[in-house]
Amino acid sequence: MSERNAESLVDRVRGRLEGPNTLGNSTTFWIGFVVAVAALAAYPQVTDPYTALQTSRYFALAFLAISLCFVWGYCGVLSFGQVAFFGISAYTFGTIGINFASMTGATAGLFGAVIVGTLAAAVLGYFMFYGGVRDVYVTIMTLVVALVLNTFMGQTAGSEWAIGAARLGGFNGMTNIPNLTFGIGEAGIVFQTVGFYYAVLFALVATYLGLRVLLNSSFGMTMVAVREDEERTATFGYNVPFIKLVVFTIGGGLAALGGVFYASWGNYVDPSVFSIAFAALPVVWVSIGGRESLLGAIGATLLIERMRTGLSSGIGPVGPEWALVIVGGLLLGVILFMPAGIAPTLNDLKDSLLEQRSSRSPSSSPTEESVE
């Protein structure tokens, strides 16, 4: 009896997590997923602390990737400005953490930074979507916002540019940002090195699962409808600007969370987080990994950033200066030859292989047609 209850619980959970909007709905996928998470969890135990620390930075950046994947891949809003919310949140975390140098202060910084980053996205989103700004104009506008911040933060070197005790620091950046902390008064945990690694990994996995639930809910279906055809969705009575605003705000919140992790990782943030070069990276990761696959985007982030770190000391004759050429080439190649990105292409390949194998016995479950 209890076994059956447990089974139906698994089914219920899987029912929430699975649907036509996410790739990977098979038992094999979930086994692979658990194995991969377990492998990542075991990774710091078998590698040196430096590598583990680097990997936790990739996790922080992966939040940027999933935030873009969420707004672009599922709602059709290509934003070059996710880094703006990432950076705003990083600076806010630093400001609060430096001014209130205590466990409570750093914890308040975590929440405060995410709230400020999310609000920034909500304000910009309201400004754009209720003003009728669309398509490529959204892309340009978000990019311009990031660049305005880049220019602005770059000239804050003077001592008059400070919020309380926190100096903004111009191009030298803000230093002495506290570690990621969770606690009040004297009781709490400070996440450092391996602890930080586990905290961010946990947050990433939880976010991924949470987003899967959201994407397969009726709200997720509406998002996809907006992506596919805005006018038609509006004709059915949906408030398209509102949906876009909600999606953009959630995306901003995810980027903001990544920003907190990023700032507390290096105890440092500088205006380069708002630069064109950095703004390009999320687009690169998501395009290569697959804009309609959260896991693809995360995987691409980890691999590309790992490659960039590897190249920074040079591999054989290929020096660090070639890293960007390779990244650009990868991006161009993927867009030309597999426009959907690597993960969805692999998924299609797997599906067609399975179909060939089982073509003699008609499949019992009807395959979901993707809305294209």
Next chain:
Amino acid sequence: MFESVAMPLQSTFDSLGALFFQFLNSFGFIVLATVGLAIIFGMMGVINLAHGEFILIGVYGTALPYHAGLPLPLAMVVGVLVTTVFGVIVERTIVRHFYDRLLDSMVATWGLSLIVAQLLLIIFGSSLDSISTPLGNISYGPFSSSIYRSILLPMIAILVLVGLYVLFTRTEFGIKARATIKDPETARAMGIDTDRMYVMTFAIGSALAGLTGALSAPSLGSITPNRGGTFLVEAFVAVVVGGPSVIVGTLSAAGVLSVFNATGSFFVDTFFGQMLMLSVAILALRLLPEGITGYVESWRRRRRAEE
């Protein structure tokens, strides 16, 4: 500068003159930086995020022969030719796959821009020697302005716009090109080689980028591979503020934006001018989501509907 009211009339005129030359300088720069991008976006619906790097190729194509001993005007011709050839190659290999995929075209050309900028860095090092600005300065009162940047470049910018207007409205090529953009199927049925029209239009856009690069080479100061971004931002902002109509859009957006850029730069500093211009662009996009010409167009349509 704010006490100019108390100063004699002459110095007020000088300040106004300086402000005006600052405006011309900014106007010429924005028009030239924008026009190649505007042609490719307005006529072909492709956003070329590598536009800054196209201009950069024009700069390098001019600077390298110049340093090798060629006279500056000839070196500029080389710069334009090199960029045009590069543009044709890019169109044939990459851009033609993206004619109906706007966002993909942005991402793909973004990849291209990373490659070009980094290859320029790898091949030619972190900077080339600068070329001194020709033609000297005119000075009046305490101010002086570069003749090349504040007079010659704005004039060339206007000439380019007039030339494009004639090309696209008065010549057979222009009519064929516009027909191709409007309705490729019908154009093909009427015997127009649409493929050729796309290549030609893209080549014109690239040549204009090359021209911009060639003309900017002597006014850039140090020539570094990361300068593409400077051009790209101004160009983008002007294209989206201007809206879909290429020539009028470029002209009006460049006019509006450089008023703010010049005023901000003149009264505070160049940093403030830049910030002011970008903020105005954001506001303009919010108020006129289709750009200036898009707004005028829909206003006209409403007027016609009312009559």
